[in-house]
Amino acid sequence: MPNFDNVSVVKRANVYFGGKCVSHTVYLPDGGRKSVGVIFPSVLTFNTSEPERMEITAGSCRIKLPGDRDWRMCHAGDSFSVPANSSFDIEPLETLHYVCHFG
Secondary structure, X not given: OOOOOOOEEOOOOEEEHHHOEEEEEEEXXXXXXXXXXEEOOOOXXXXXXXXXXXXXXXXXXXXXXXXXXXXXXXXXXXXXXXXXXXXXXXXXXXXXXXXXXXX
């Protein structure tokens, strides 16, 4: 789906890692929550408090998920899931656009 209809968007951006990741929180009519953002080229570790599915909408990156020994490639159109209370490493190879689906 290219857009979200009838949503509420938090005006203030979420800025992480000194500006290397910037997103906005989006609330759906059914109460669901997502974030939409960009990650600039870097190597970052994200911690999760709930299950997340990251949908890559533009760009490419390498990821290392819990239990992985090696990096995997992800491109626009790919997604990956991360369990709650864990972490994952991500290395965007260019400006990476994403949607994070929570829960």
